[in-house]
Amino acid sequence: MEKAISYAKQNHDRFIEELFALMRIPSISALPSHAADMVRCAEAIRERLLKAGADHAEVMPTTGAPVVYAHKTTDPKAPTVLIYGHYDVMPVEPLELWTTPPFEPEIRDGKIWGRGADDDKGQGFMHIAAFEALVAGGELPCNVKFLFEGEEEIGSPALNVWCEEHKELLAADLILVSDTSMASLDCPTVTCGLRGLAYLDMTVTGPDRDLHSGLFGGAVANPIDVLARLIAGLHDENGHVTIEGFYDDVVELTAEERAEIAKRPFDEEAYRNSLKVGALQGEAGYTTPERTGVRPALDVNGIWGGHTGEGSKTVIPSQAHAKVSMRLVADQDHNRISELFIRHMERHTPASVKVEVTPSHGGAPYMMSPSHPAYKAASKAIEDVLGKPALPFFSGGSIPVISKMSALLGAKALLLGFGLGSDNTHSPDENYPVENFEKGIETIIRFYRYYFG
Amino acid sequence: MEKAISYAKQNHDRFIEELFALMRIPSISALPSHAADMVRCAEAIRERLLKAGADHAEVMPTTGAPVVYAHKTTDPKAPTVLIYGHYDVMPVEPLELWTTPPFEPEIRDGKIWGRGADDDKGQGFMHIAAFEALVAGGELPCNVKFLFEGEEEIGSPALNVWCEEHKELLAADLILVSDTSMASLDCPTVTCGLRGLAYLDMTVTGPDRDLHSGLFGGAVANPIDVLARLIAGLHDENGHVTIEGFYDDVVELTAEERAEIAKRPFDEEAYRNSLKVGALQGEAGYTTPERTGVRPALDVNGIWGGHTGEGSKTVIPSQAHAKVSMRLVADQDHNRISELFIRHMERHTPASVKVEVTPSHGGAPYMMSPSHPAYKAASKAIEDVLGKPALPFFSGGSIPVISKMSALLGAKALLLGFGLGSDNTHSPDENYPVENFEKGIETIIRFYRYYFG
Numbered sequence: 004m005e006k007a008i009s010y011a012k013q014n015h016d017r018f019i020e021e022l023f024a025l026m027r028i029p030s031i032s033a034l035p036s037h038a039a040d041m042v043r044c045a046e047a048i049r050e051r052l053l054k055a056g057a058d059h060a061e062v063m064p065t066t067g068a069p070v071v072y073a074h075k076t077t078d079p080k081a082p083t084v085l086i087y088g089h090y091d092v093m094p095v096e097p098l099e100l101w102t103t104p105p106f107e108p109e110i111r112d113g114k115i116w117g118r119g120a121d122d123d124k125g126q127g128f129m130h131i132a133a134f135e136a137l138v139a140g141g142e143l144p145c146n147v148k149f150l151f152e153g154e155e156e157i158g159s160p161a162l163n164v165w166c167e168e169h170k171e172l173l174a175a176d177l178i179l180v181s182d183t184s185m186a187s188l189d190c191p192t193v194t195c196g197l198r199g200l201a202y203l204d205m206t207v208t209g210p211d212r213d214l215h216s217g218l219f220g221g222a223v224a225n226p227i228d229v230l231a232r233l234i235a236g237l238h239d240e241n242g243h244v245t246i247e248g249f250y251d252d253v254v255e256l257t258a259e260e261r262a263e264i265a266k267r268p269f270d271e272e273a274y275r276n277s278l279k280v281g282a283l284q285g286e287a288g289y290t291t292p293e294r295t296g297v298r299p300a301l302d303v304n305g306i307w308g309g310h311t312g313e314g315s316k317t318v319i320p321s322q323a324h325a326k327v328s329m330r331l332v333a334d335q336d337h338n339r340i341s342e343l344f345i346r347h348m349e350r351h352t353p354a355s356v357k358v359e360v361t362p363s364h365g366g367a368p369y370m371m372s373p374s375h376p377a378y379k380a381a382s383k384a385i386e387d388v389l390g391k392p393a394l395p396f397f398s399g400g401s402i403p404v405i406s407k408m409s410a411l412l413g414a415k416a417l418l419l420g421f422g423l424g425s426d427n428t429h430s431p432d433e434n435y436p437v438e439n440f441e442k443g444i445e446t447i448i449r450f451y452r453y454y455f456g
Numbered sequence: 457m458e459k460a461i462s463y464a465k466q467n468h469d470r471f472i473e474e475l476f477a478l479m480r481i482p483s484i485s486a487l488p489s490h491a492a493d494m495v496r497c498a499e500a501i502r503e504r505l506l507k508a509g510a511d512h513a514e515v516m517p518t519t520g521a522p523v524v525y526a527h528k529t530t531d532p533k534a535p536t537v538l539i540y541g542h543y544d545v546m547p548v549e550p551l552e553l554w555t556t557p558p559f560e561p562e563i564r565d566g567k568i569w570g571r572g573a574d575d576d577k578g579q580g581f582m583h584i585a586a587f588e589a590l591v592a593g594g595e596l597p598c599n600v601k602f603l604f605e606g607e608e609e610i611g612s613p614a615l616n617v618w619c620e621e622h623k624e625l626l627a628a629d630l631i632l633v634s635d636t637s638m639a640s641l642d643c644p645t646v647t648c649g650l651r652g653l654a655y656l657d658m659t660v661t662g663p664d665r666d667l668h669s670g671l672f673g674g675a676v677a678n679p680i681d682v683l684a685r686l687i688a689g690l691h692d693e694n695g696h697v698t699i700e701g702f703y704d705d706v707v708e709l710t711a712e713e714r715a716e717i718a719k720r721p722f723d724e725e726a727y728r729n730s731l732k733v734g735a736l737q738g739e740a741g742y743t744t745p746e747r748t749g750v751r752p753a754l755d756v757n758g759i760w761g762g763h764t765g766e767g768s769k770t771v772i773p774s775q776a777h778a779k780v781s782m783r784l785v786a787d788q789d790h791n792r793i794s795e796l797f798i799r800h801m802e803r804h805t806p807a808s809v810k811v812e813v814t815p816s817h818g819g820a821p822y823m824m825s826p827s828h829p830a831y832k833a834a835s836k837a838i839e840d841v842l843g844k845p846a847l848p849f850f851s852g853g854s855i856p857v858i859s860k861m862s863a864l865l866g867a868k869a870l871l872l873g874f875g876l877g878s879d880n881t882h883s884p885d886e887n888y889p890v891e892n893f894e895k896g897i898e899t900i901i902r903f904y905r906y907y908f909g
Contacts, residue, residue, distance in 0.1 A: 034766065035766075093769060094763070094765070094767070094769055157767060157768060158768070202768050202770070204768075209731075210732060210733055211731065212880065212884070213884070214731070214883070215853060215881055215883070216753075216783070217852050217853030217854050218637070218748065218851065218881075219731075219748060219852065220748065220753040220754075220852060221738050221739060221753030221783065222738045222852075223731060223733065224733065224736075224737035225755050227755075227757075228690075228755070231687035231688045231756070232684075232687075234684035234685075235688035235689070236688070278662075278663040278667070278672075279664035280663055280808055280809070281808060282808040283677075283808065284677035284806065285675045286674060291675045294674040295671065295673065295674050300675075302669045302678050302680075302772055303681055303762065304669055304680075304762050304763055304772070304773075305761065305762035305764045305769070305773075306764070307761075307764040308759050309759060309779070311759070311777075312547070315610060315611070315757070315779060315817065316546060316758070316779075316882070317882065318757050318758075319757070320758075324764075325680075326769075328673075328768075330669070330673050330674065353735070353737065355733055363768050398671065399670050399672065399675075400668065401670050401770075424671070427665070428671075429770065430665050430666045430668070431665070
């Protein structure tokens with residue numbers, strides 16, 4: 004693998020330039036107005052994969068944004084790895100909080116700045132670079148398939164059906180993904196768990212029109228107030244979610260498992276300070292890593308109603324709205340959880356309003372045991388590059404398609420992510436350290452060797 | 457007064473056209489971008505007052521939108537009436553709910569449609585028309601002053617100081633205002649009470665940046681959730697406001713007063729149906745007219761935070777915001793109530809967030825006894841025109857400047873409004889029946905005769 008590693012080092016500057024070219028395309032999957040950018044980004048990745056050494060690369064239509072599929076067959080009898088990544092990015096509002104424009108990437112203070120620097124253009128590109136290096140060095144020990152999708156940030160609505168229709172094409176022995184974070188380069192981790200997601204939109208409707216709050220205030224239920232009560236009622240005073248049946252399928256941790264999680268250094272004070280909050284808040288009886296890693300959570304991601312502009316308008320609005328998401332852990336099923344949420348709302352809505360809840364998207368939680376050979380090979384590669392073996396990490400994030408693809412293909416997924424908590428994924432000033440990009444590529448090359456070599 | 461009444465009838469079509477000209481000016485006081493429209497509207501009214509017969513009319517600067525002042529002295533020894541009105545209007549969003557554009561007035565089904573049709577261009581114009589008719593007929597029995605302001609819908613922030621500085625200029629024996637509603641032309645009412653207002657903006661700040669709700673969800677207080685809890689906590693299960701000391705200064709009604717209020721026919725079922733709600737909701741132990749007329753109320757007029765656009769964004773926002781207003785009754789003081797609100801928030805805010813509350817504007821409640829001679833003269837004029845004497849009505853709305861001006865000038869204000877509950881003031885499709893406009897003018901002419909004649 005030495006040739007590949009040295010090739011990667013020699014071509015570092017070009018790799019950065021090529022990543023920048025992808026980051027300049029504003030491939031925001033949540034906004035239909037960016038549909039043409041999705042196609043443009045997919046085309047750019049297809050061309051890049053061919054250049055890297057793929058036998059074949061293709062932009063394939065789905066019912067939504069297209070996917071990029073590519074493969075290289077080294078030896079039909081060798082095992083096959085399926086690299087999964089996504090070329091879509093999150094919206095960029097509020098724009099005024101970006102130091103430099105989100106789609107004009109640059110390097111500053113040793114970091115790549117811009118939307119997608121980490122999530123997932125930067126991390127996804129490491130795999131293209133590692134693949135090119137292995138092909139160039141004649142050291143690729145397995146068959147490789149690539150799948151880059153364009154709807155990960157909106158829950159991969161098209162990919163599930165597409166994967167089912169292309170099950171044969173995707174057949175692989177292992178799914179390899181870099182779309183997660185590690186604690187730090189000093190404390191490398193491999194993600195062994197992902198939370199699932201159930202995302203819902205809700206609307207509370209009161210009077211059939213906006214009312215003058217002076218003439219009607221006090222006599223009519225205010226949809227904002229009812230929405231606030233419904234939201235407030237979703238947690239009890241111990242931070243438990245109150246939805247009936249919500250915890251029924253949650254796998255409670257054993258004392259051993261909790262001790263394992265507690266091994267990873269975690270500085271609660273530093274965490275709190277990094278967020279500039281006066282206190283942390285969460286489910287009673289669990290530590291912060293447990294609250295984000297192995298316990299479900301419910302958050303309101305957006306709320307609006309009435310007059311939200313400048314000035315003051317004395318109005319009782321006809322409607323108030325919220326976007327609510329629940330992060331799920333094994334073995335919660337997002338469809339069942341959405342149903343429980345709807346039933347809870349039906350039960351708690353007063354007669355003075357109507358509440359409409361619409362499930363938006365969701366995905367199952369995912370787990371890989373740290374005793375799996377792929378985890379062990381990854382830990383060894385990490386130790387080579389970073390000087391320390393990996394610790395298992397249960398992430399709070401969701402990549403809904405992972406559990407789906409894993410189940411569909413009958414292959415485990417290794418979540419070999421190099422992001423950091425400070426990368427501001429989904430926020431203004433997203434960034435990705437150049438060092439992580441470089442060491443990520445080398446780690447991936449070494450992983451190929453230890454697992455497939 | 458017959459000459460004036462007949463003059464008004466002959467000039468009806470012209471009056472409507474002249475009102476339309478004023479309604480075409482988008483004088484939205486809440487939006488700084490409309491500053492030029494405020495000046496344009498004030499100028500148009502000044503010219504109209506001169507045409508109607510004012511000795512003098514002037515657009516006078518304030519620290520905000522200008523006021524229009526005019527006067528006509530008939531006899532220095534005669535009593536003086538001060539007509540108060542406002543030429544500013546509310547914002548017009550959501551625009552898509554208007555049948556015809558808000559600033560393109562038209563008559564349809566016997567009603568004038570457009571922003572300001574009722575509140576307060578339509579009602580204010582009735583006084584210009586009545587004045588012109590009385591002058592033309594040589595029947596004006598008193599001196600008249602006009603004051604049209606341009607900031608009523610944002611709480612008259614400039615007018616209070618301006619009135620103090622122009623106390624001599626405004627000196628009058630009675631203040632006459634048409635900016636309220638009556639139950640219907642079949643059940644005419646005169647407004648004897650107005651609720652006061654305390655309007656506040658609040659912001660809940662959690663983490664110093666938007667966070668990925670997967671990575672952080674469950675461990676960090678979500679500002680939307682905290683805001684929802686704070687709002688939900690503002691009412692108890694009986695619909696009482698929970699702010700400590702909120703009811704301390706509320707004048708509780710006697711059994712006789714409550715019986716008087718109950719005399720006015722009120723069809724709770726029709727009221728509920730007109731709003732298309734499944735049930736009414738309010739303070740336990742009070743009827744709907746009491747809840748809106750003589751009891752204070754708290755409403756959230758706007759709320760926003762997180763992702764409020766299309767698509768789904770999995771974010772814990774750094775901030776969440778609300779606009780909250782409280783409608784006050786005698787003898788609540790809006791400054792004290794704002795302080796109590798702030799103290800309540802300080803007491804109930806968890807350590808995990810910061811809450812900032814900024815009082816925006818406010819005003820005192822107002823009352824006129826139905827035994828006042830001006831009320832009786834108005835009731836007689838109403839009986840002439842509509843066939844029935846007036847009933848006293850305690851309105852839930854606020855005209856903060858009324859109580860201020862009344863106290864400042866030592867003169868009671870008669871609130872002789874001709875609006876209807878169906879006029880959609882502050883909402884899309886604001887309208888004002890042509891019949892109310894016509895009969896309002898005649899009633900005003902007759903009131904002059906009975907009170908000053």
